[in-house]
Amino acid sequence: METKLDELQTRPAGENAGLDRRDFLKLCAVATSGLFLNKVSGWLNLLAGQKPPLKEARFYRRADHLAG
Amino acid sequence: MQHVECLLCPRHCRIPEGGRGDCRVRANVDGKLFSLVYGKPCAVHVDPIEKKPFFHVLPTSTSFSIATAGCNLHCKGCQNWTISQRPPEETDNLDLPPEAVVREALRAGCRSIAYTYSDPVIFYEYTFDTSVLARQAGLLNLLHTAGYIEKAPLADLCPELHAANVDIKGMTDDFYHRMSRGTLQPVLDCVLALKKAGIWVEITNLVVPTWNDRDEDIRALARWVRTYAGKDVPVHFSRFWPMHELTNLPPTPEDTLARARKIAMAEGLQYVYIGNIQSGNGNNTYCPDDGQLLIARDGYEVTENHLVDGKCERCGTAIPGIWK
Numbered sequence: 001m002e003t004k005l006d007e008l009q010t011r012p013a014g015e016n017a018g019l020d021r022r023d024f025l026k027l028c029a030v031a032t033s034g035l036f037l038n039k040v041s042g043w044l045n046l047l048a049g050q051k052p053p054l055k056e057a058r059f060y061r062r063a064d065h066l067a068g
Numbered sequence: 069m070q071h072v073e074c075l076l077c078p079r080h081c082r083i084p085e086g087g088r089g090d091c092r093v094r095a096n097v098d099g100k101l102f103s104l105v106y107g108k109p110c111a112v113h114v115d116p117i118e119k120k121p122f123f124h125v126l127p128t129s130t131s132f133s134i135a136t137a138g139c140n141l142h143c144k145g146c147q148n149w150t151i152s153q154r155p156p157e158e159t160d161n162l163d164l165p166p167e168a169v170v171r172e173a174l175r176a177g178c179r180s181i182a183y184t185y186s187d188p189v190i191f192y193e194y195t196f197d198t199s200v201l202a203r204q205a206g207l208l209n210l211l212h213t214a215g216y217i218e219k220a221p222l223a224d225l226c227p228e229l230h231a232a233n234v235d236i237k238g239m240t241d242d243f244y245h246r247m248s249r250g251t252l253q254p255v256l257d258c259v260l261a262l263k264k265a266g267i268w269v270e271i272t273n274l275v276v277p278t279w280n281d282r283d284e285d286i287r288a289l290a291r292w293v294r295t296y297a298g299k300d301v302p303v304h305f306s307r308f309w310p311m312h313e314l315t316n317l318p319p320t321p322e323d324t325l326a327r328a329r330k331i332a333m334a335e336g337l338q339y340v341y342i343g344n345i346q347s348g349n350g351n352n353t354y355c356p357d358d359g360q361l362l363i364a365r366d367g368y369e370v371t372e373n374h375l376v377d378g379k380c381e382r383c384g385t386a387i388p389g390i391w392k
Contacts, residue, residue, distance in 0.1 A: 055106035055193050057094055059221045063073035063082050 070099030076192055077140045077216050078254045091190040092155040093138035105136035106194045107166065110151050110159035111185045114176045118368040120184060120212055121304050121343050122270055123353060124389025125231045127363060128370045131210060132173035135185030136194065137161070141214050141248040143237065145276050149312035152186040166198035170205050180208035180230070189217045192225070199228035208390070212272075215258035216250055222258060226265040231390060233270045233304075234259050238280045239288040247279060259297055268390050270302040272343065275320045275328055277308065286328045290335035299336050300356075300388045305329060307344035326350065355380040355387070362387060 074081045074089050081089035083096040093105045117131045137159040139152035146152050151159055164172070173181050181202045188195040188211055199209040211225075211232040236255060237247060244250045262269050273289055275281050286305075293301055305328040307320045325342045329350055332340045342350030346367045353363040360382045364372035374381045378391040 054095075054097065054102035054104065057074070057076070057101040057103050058193055058196075058224075059075040059218070060072050060094075060101040061075060062099065063071040 070096075072096045072099065072101045074101060075218055076221055077189055077218055078251065079140060088155075089140075091138045091140040093136065093190050103191065103193050105138060105156050105161075105191050107164060108136055108156060108161040109134040109164050109169075109194075110137050110156070110161045111135040112162060112164065112172075114178060115182070116368040117180065117182075117210075118365060118370070120182050120210060120233055121272065121306075121341070122210060122231060122233060123304070123341055123363070123365075124270065124302055124339070124387070124391075125210065125268060126179050126208065126390060126392070127373060129179040130177065131180045131182040132169065132176055132178040132207075133182040133184050134164070134169060134198075135183070135188075136191040137186065138190045139187045139214075140190050140216050141187070141250050143214075143248045144312060145247070145274070145279075145308055145310075145314035145317070146312050147274070147309065148185050153312065166194065166201050169198045170201045170207065173202070173207055174205060178207070180210050182210040182212060184210075184212035187214050187216070189213055189215075189221075192221060196225055196228065199225070203228055213258070214248075214250075215255040217254065217258055219257065219261065222261055223265075226262065226267060229262075229265075229267050231268040231270070232262050233272055234262070235272050235274065236289060236293075237274060239285060239292060243280060247276075256292070256296070263297055263301075268388075269297065270304065271297070272304045272306050273328075274306045274308050275324060276314065277317050277320055277324070281320065281324050281328070283327070283331060286331045287335060290332040290337055293332075294336045300338050302339040302341060303332055303337055304341045304343040305332070307342070309344070353387070355383060355385055357385040358383045 069085045072083050074094055079090050083089055085096050088095045095102055095104055113133045114130050115133045117126055117129050120131060137151050137154050137156040183195045202209050208230040209228055211229055213234060215234040238244060241252050244252045259269060271293060293303060305325050307325060309319050310317050329340045329342055338356040351365040352361055355362055360380055362374050362380060363370060375387060379386050
């Protein structure tokens, strides 16, 4: 603990604020990386020729090709 | 070749194998109809609930708002045409299944999920499945729709909904045909069905210069709402911005919106707002009994709230809405 306190005291003014900014940037990076990884996984699936399964619609019926 | 007939909206598209419905997002594959946009939103935002617009639902809360590509109307002045008038191949889509929507909405601190921007009718299955999970998780389900939907699918969806904003674009079939390639009655039926189901309803009318901005257009809308939906249904007159096929028109003048509000209130509507513009009084909620300012808004931001348990703090009049 004493060592940690010494380290804090030897840091220039504003260093703690800089740590807070770094932590904030890390949080932003984590948040955006989730979206990025989502897109990457989609691209990888496309490359692998995998198409996600389609959802069957509700509210439709088979129909004759003739109208009327 | 096995055709299918889609029964989701009044178009009743007859779709050959390999083809799609008019909405661009429902396709016939081997004689079965599939949604091409389930779990694939192209728009995901956390918005103030006032932006939806809902002025009588959970003021100051945020709503997790989603939409996919496509639409079953083709409004010439669509304010979201870059996604509504596109097939999903031309939009940038996320992979966000229903459970992920709910998870992200909770993580963002939202109190509701809004199915909006394009039209939730055409991503019906995604809307339905997500809203079931959202309700279980304690979130409200908000629909913003043009209301062009058949009775049966709407009836199935209603038990999951808490509030809906329906666009009534005009009051004649001729308007709907020329502007949107649609018809009027299904939209009016949608409003009445939502009301009957006990869902909170607000109405939006996009006021488009030279198309639906005459006194008689506004009066017809206001009279219909007062007579059939109720004088306490909030109506939002929204400013049109030149878009899509109507870039030759100017934005709706502020005077036009103020006039619309005045006409609607003269017809007996109690809560009439002006949207897509910061307009002072037109953004505020007033007590219909004593005129007290209840909720002041600066655009989408609530700056004052004088409701106490959903009632006017001065005279105690109950103000309809979902306040908590």
